[in-house]
Amino acid sequence: MTIEIKSLTKQYKEHVVVDQLSLTIKSGEFFALLGQNAAGKTTTIKMLCGLLPPTAGDALLDGESIVHQQVAAKKKLNISPQETAIAPNLTVVENLLLMGQIYGCSKTEAQKRASAQMNVFGLTPRQSSKAKTLSGGYMRRLSVAMAMMSNPKILFLDEPTLGMDVRARRDLWNVLNQLKGHVTIVLTTHYLEEVEMLADRVGIMHRGKLRALGTIQQLLHETKKGSLEDVFLEVTEEESV
Numbered sequence: 001m002t003i004e005i006k007s008l009t010k011q012y013k014e015h016v017v018v019d020q021l022s023l024t025i026k027s028g029e030f031f032a033l034l035g036q037n038a039a040g041k042t043t044t045i046k047m048l049c050g051l052l053p054p055t056a057g058d059a060l061l062d063g064e065s066i067v068h069q070q071v072a073a074k075k076k077l078n079i080s081p082q083e084t085a086i087a088p089n090l091t092v093v094e095n096l097l098l099m100g101q102i103y104g105c106s107k108t109e110a111q112k113r114a115s116a117q118m119n120v121f122g123l124t125p126r127q128s129s130k131a132k133t134l135s136g137g138y139m140r141r142l143s144v145a146m147a148m149m150s151n152p153k154i155l156f157l158d159e160p161t162l163g164m165d166v167r168a169r170r171d172l173w174n175v176l177n178q179l180k181g182h183v184t185i186v187l188t189t190h191y192l193e194e195v196e197m198l199a200d201r202v203g204i205m206h207r208g209k210l211r212a213l214g215t216i217q218q219l220l221h222e223t224k225k226g227s228l229e230d231v232f233l234e235v236t237e238e239e240s241v
């Protein structure tokens with residue numbers, strides 16, 4: 001369940017978008033990847049998920065190379081992307097069962113997993129609602145629950161609470177907290193409060209490079225700042241345009 005990123009690089013013509021990123025994310029860790037717009041976060045996650053080939057470097061997901069053992073590496077992970085894969089005209093439970101089928105579960109196994117996920121994500125009361133009738137917050141919950149249907153060892157969450165109201169965000173945080181320690185989670189977000197609430201460790205990217213890495217306490221100590229926001233602003237300031 002460990003993610004070992006080794007000099008991972010993505011270059012578009014002369015533009016180096018991810019620049020020799022090296023980082024190890026521990027098994028069961030909740031890791032937050034931060035950075036300003038265009039820092040290279042989504043590109044990094046897309047490479048780790050096998051959606052984008054790296055220009056150079058590699059990453060090992062539970063020991064499987066994303067370059068040389070793509071199929072095996074992909075089996076370790078799932079992603080709840082910004083654009084969700086929810087079918088609007090299917091109900092909540094149908095969406096979950098469909099995911100189960102896609103991942104090759106038997107009908108009984110898919111039903112078992114769907115019930116478990118609806119329970120964890122507080123979706124049971126809405127199981128017969130068509131997905132298109134759900135609020136944005138419930139949609140995001142469904143999206144993460146669908147990603148969990150494959151029982152992934154590694155889960156990537158790309159801005160999971162974007163556009164959610166305060167309560168929906170808090171509810172999803174509670175749910176994500178329950179996954180802590182059981183699944184290795186990589187989260188990208190612009191909400192620093194979310195990071196403070198959930199993350200074991202934080203990496204801050206700036207212009208494709210990893211500029212800071214550690215627990216929030218370590219980062220505050222190293223930079224002698226009073227808040228994660230101040231750390232973030234300092235780390236991303238010096239070269240910002």
Ligand SMILES: Nc1ncnc2c1ncn2[C@@H]1O[C@H](COP(=O)(O)OP(=O)(O)OP(=O)(O)O)[C@@H](O)[C@H]1O
Pocket residue numbers: 012015017035036037038039040041042043044
């Ligand atoms: N297909 C592409 N061709 C050329 N440049 C690209 C391509 N895809 C992304 N980029 C560039 O890569 C850089 C990093 O983009 P990326 O989406 O990884 O940033 P991000 O940190 O996820 O930003 P945000 O917080 O805005 O989501 C940007 O400058 C973007 O314009």
